[in-house]
Amino acid sequence: MAEARSAAALSFAVTHDGVSVSYDQELLRDIWHAFQRGYKRRIGRFKNDFMAGMFPANSLTFSLVVSAIAIFSVLKRDLSFGIVPFLQHYILHYIFGDGLVGLGLSCLVAGALVWFLLVQLLRLSIKLLLTYKGWMYESPGKPVSTSTKIWLGILHFISRAQPMLHSFQGALPHLPLPKLDDTVRKHLLSMRPILNDEEYAELEFLSERFRKGVGRRLQRYLVLKSYLSTNYVTDWWEEFVYMRQRxxxxxxxxxxxxxxxxxxxxxxxxxxxxxxxxxxxxxxxxxxxxxxxxxxxxxxxxxxxxxxxxxxxxxxxxxxxxxxxxxxxxxxxxxxxxxxxxxxxxxxxxxxxxxxxxxxxxxxxxxxxxxxxxxxxxxxxxxxxxxxxxxxxxxxxxxxxxxxxxxxxxxxxxxxxxxxxxxxxxxxxxxxxxxxxxxxxxxxxxxxxxxxxxxxxxxxxxxxxxxxxxxxxxxxxxxxxxxxxxxxxxxxxxxxxxxxxxxxxxxxxxxxxxxxxxxxxxxxxxxxxxxxxxxxxxxxxxxxEMALLVWTDYGKGFMKKLRVSPDAFLQMTLQYTYFKNQQKFSLTYEASMTRLFREGRTETVRSCTTKSSEFVLAMCDPKKTASERVLLLRAACEKHQELYRDAMCGQGVDRHLFALYVIKRYLEEESPFFDKIFPPTYLLSTSQTPMNQCEADMKGLSTEARLRLITAGGGFGPVADRGYGVSYIVAGEDTISFHISSKRSADNTSSREFREELKRSLIDMKKLAEGVANEKKVDVNVVANGNGKAAQ
Structure with missing residues (x-):
């Protein structure tokens, strides 16, 4: 219809009186407005992209550089590294002579070039600055290190320049490529809780052969790709995990x-x-x-x-x-x-x-x-x-x-x-x-x-x-x-x-x-x-089968009282729930992001560790005291946080192994190691939905108004045929929502049963804090009674 109307907007006809032109004034006006909007959008996009690419510099810094070069040139001092004299005497002299016009144009062009070079040096400095990841490993509740304070101070200072959406995009560092030895070692550790001694010994042997053999060759190709691409894994991840999915x-x-x-x-x-x-x-x-x-x-x-x-x-x-x-x-x-x-x-x-x-x-x-x-x-x-x-x-x-x-x-x-x-x-x-x-x-x-x-x-x-x-x-x-x-x-x-x-x-x-x-x-x-x-x-x-749980008995506030990360606390709760539901430990997937790096997407945190399994077994052992369980919980949470930080800093396991596997397929190499471990089967796949990303827009809202905005987050379908998918969101101080998915055709899973088991686990986790408090009261009473008897 639009094409037909456009054709009718302007028409010509030959008559006895000459050429007759007819047109639809309203439609031509619409076409003109569409043209205006198109070029305005293109100009605006170009301007924004240019300003983002020059951040943190702006028109003021450009004016200052040009003015400084011009003033010093008038005073017979050159700040342009020879650009002004070259332009003035060898190019513009033949057009404008030796007057002020030639000098002014020389200063303007030289100033633009010097400004551009200074901006690129500054952005390179920001890129080097952003490679620092020590802030990720600062322990909560402890004094922040001097280096991190300085680093955060510099970032806060840069942020005052009012960055746009893509201002830092070109300055973000590339995703680092982990060392092969580190990845093989971490992978082996992640498999320890789910393998028996014989299976673990076999995997240990295959890992060592891979590390010393074909893995070295694959790593060399991957090093080359990491040098020649913005992100060594994202393009392959999008192609093979998503686009080639049939x-x-x-x-x-x-x-x-x-x-x-x-x-x-x-x-x-x-x-x-x-x-x-x-x-x-x-x-x-x-x-x-x-x-x-x-x-x-x-x-x-x-x-x-x-x-x-x-x-x-x-x-x-x-x-x-x-x-x-x-x-x-x-x-x-x-x-x-x-x-x-x-x-x-x-x-x-x-x-x-x-x-x-x-x-x-x-x-x-x-x-x-x-x-x-x-x-x-x-x-x-x-x-x-x-x-x-x-x-x-x-x-x-x-x-x-x-x-x-x-x-x-x-x-x-x-x-x-x-x-x-x-x-x-x-x-x-x-x-x-x-x-x-x-x-x-x-x-x-x-x-x-x-x-x-x-x-x-x-x-x-x-x-x-x-x-x-x-x-x-x-x-x-x-x-x-x-x-x-x-x-x-x-x-x-x-x-x-x-x-x-x-x-x-x-x-x-x-x-x-x-x-x-x-x-x-x-x-x-x-x-x-x-x-x-x-x-x-x-x-x-x-x-x-979907089963959802909105838990309002406690939330983030209670978890912090145990001095553990809320995310790690919930991951340990899910490990405990899964073990009771399946009577075994399984490979666990938790999504983390790698968006600290350019074109970063996600990395896997393998949440089932030896520390988490020790905690779960202690929870199932009636002989263990609450204090012993809490100590194991904190140790498991600390290990989980270490893995999460590694994943966010580009030192995870799965994306590196995935990229090595893609190269192995391209080269048609034989690898018993990959035949054994790939593709990994995550029978428990988890993800936390982030929230509170609009703090700037929520300033001034009362607590009551914020409660109106609490959401259940979101979820996804089961990833493995015989596994669970669990998404969760810590929606407030007293609200946590879980989304549990599984397949009805699997004889070992039930989302509703998992939800009921999860409720019991959440209650058990709360009893930990109460149990520790009761044990401390008993200890205090024993000491008090003992002191009283001694005094008598």
Whole structure:
């Protein structure tokens, strides 16, 4: 339709009176506004990228350098390292002579060159500064070392220059490549708790052979790659772990996030969708303008993190391929794609002059919610293609969605800023009925398979009664960035944007735009593949079991009283729970991030250690006292924190082994070591959802207002066929939420049983502190009684 209108905007006709020109003034005005917006965005992006690349320098420092060179040149002193005399006497002399014009231009050009060189030296110094990781290993509660104080002071000083989103990106250090000997040694230690003596001896022998043999050759190739690439593992990780995955990404890869638990600002589905869409687009504008803080993950310490993933948050879609998928990103999108009761729509969010307000978006959503269209053949189940196997979807897309109305409509979905799902179901949180939260998690993780576009970077899911959630494709980015975005949008929606007394968006509409229904002509072979994909997806859905737990008996405050890290405390609790549930220890995956380095993504913390197993066995031994158990708990937590710090500092095990394995496959080398250990099977896969990334936006909020924003975090599907997936979030001083997933087809797992065991474990962990307190009271009484008898 847009192409037809453009063609009609300007037309020529030859008549008896000459050439007649007719045009649509309104449409030409729209085209002009679109052109203006395009070049303004390009200029703005260039300016922001330039300023970010020159950080911490700015126009003031440029003026100072040029002025200093000019003043000293007038005083016959050269600060330009000979550049001014060279330009003045050998180049500009032939154009402007020896006057002030030539001198001024020489000073300007020389000043720019000197300023640029000084900026690059400064950024190189910042890069060297950021290689320091000693601050990570400072013990909590103990005095900070002098070197770390100086380091933090310098960073705080630099941060006063008001860095933009990507200001530190070029100055971040490259991910360091661990030494082969260190990785082999750490891997061996991580396997000790789960192997018997005979198995461990065999692995020890294979590890030594690998370390002295083929491992050396693989490491040399990896050293070369680390020198020639920004990050030695990220490109391979994205390709082989995500893009070459041929199984469905629904449940297996995509993850989800929750709405606030204690706040339900409106039950009007269209209003909530409009406010969420508007605030999400405000965040997109902040990313485009680089107004998001590069310290958003760590606002207090001012340590910058890699911000690459923010660029791929919007206007991004994963496109299927027969062997490997592609991740496509567009610079701009003026619409979002919306699915409602089997029909797809295109909602305009920018009218060529400005972003539409929430109340103007609500008009479009109202029309969609009230629609009476019947889905065209195949349209209702079309999205099931993104929930099934990747190769059949790629073939179907190439054969039937590359021309005509199908191509146009598919482009409108894939090139949208994001997707909004106006769901048919109502969801709720009821502390007295956990099954409601379980159903909500199932709804966000997979829905009905046909009502989510799983390839899109994310889908906002708006329930019929106004609750929201999000489903996220994993290849473009990790949970930390998604959690930051979701937290910001919910904060704006609940606290700042709000709704009127009728639950509608605030304000008055200034423009009226109707949504556009997408059209489809789906042939029979494509319909057959849609049904096949839907069948595959439904089998996956029927096999997954979700069980959620919102624990309010205690939270972060209690854990700190035990003088242990909250994350380490919960990891030990999960180890204890898993052992009681399975009667054995297993390889455990905990995700940590490596975004202290450029293009860093994640690393694995192998949480099951000899220290953690000793603690768990002590918890199961009735002869052990509370004091003995607490000492073992602290030792296990300290070991866990050591591993977590190593992982964040690029000294983990798994990504290094993964990269070595990829090279081994390229070279077609034989390796009994890799045959034994690869791929690792994590029967317990865990992840913590970060929060409080919007502290700057939450300043001034009361404790009561902050409690309104508590969320259950998010979760993911089971990673191993016979294992558990557990995500958790420490949502406050007295709230922890857990998301437990497993497969119903496995005879050894049950998410609901794990949840009940987890409750008992959390109670046992609390009794530790009480037990230690009671033992101290007994000791005090014994001493007091003893002293009393001695005095008598």
């Amino acid at each position: 199984s469905p990404i629904m449940i297996n890869s995509n993850y989800y996030g929750f709405d606030t638990l204690n706040e339900h600002p409106t039950e009007n589905q269209a209003s909530r969708a409009a406010n969420i869409t508007y605030n999400a687009l405000q965040f997109r504008r902040m990313v485009d303008r680089q107004e998001v803080s590069p310290f958003s993950i760590s606002p207090r310490t001012k340590v910058p993190f890699c911000t690459m993933q923010y660029e791929r948050l919007f206007n991004t879609c994963r496109v299927p391929g027969e062997e490997v998928d592609r991740l496509l990103h567009w610079d701009d999108a003026k619409h979002v794609a919306v699915y409602c009761r089997g029909v797809w729509f295109k909602v305009i969010v920018h009218n060529g002059k400005r972003l539409l307000d929430a109340v103007e978006l609500q008009d479009q959503y109202d029309e969609i919610v009230a629609h009476t269209f019947e889905p065209s053949e195949g349209e209702k189940n079309l999205a099931a293609l993104t929930a099934g196997e990747r190769a059949p979807w790629a073939k179907t897309r190439r054969a039937y969605f590359r021309a005509g109305v199908n191509k146009t409509s598919l482009n409108d979905i894939e090139r949208a800023a994001f997707v909004v799902i106006l769901d048919d179901d109502e969801v709720n949180y009821d502390p007295e009925d956990p099954s409601k939260l379980d159903r909500w998690a199932h709804n966000l993780l997979h829905g009905k398979a046909r009502d989510r576009w799983f390839d899109k970077s994310f889908n906002w899911i708006i329930s019929k009664n106004g609750h929201v959630g999000i489903n996220t494709e994993h290849s473009w980015g990790d949970a930390a960035v998604m959690a930051h975005f979701t937290e910001w949008v919910l904060l704006q929606d609940v606290v700042y944007s709000g709704y009127d007394e009728n639950g509608r968006c605030k304000g008055d509409s200034k423009v009226k735009i109707s949504p556009e229904r997408l059209k489809w002509e789906i042939p029979e072979p494509a319909l057959e593949q849609i049904n096949k994909s839907l069948t595959v997806a439904k089998e996956l859905i029927d096999d997954v």
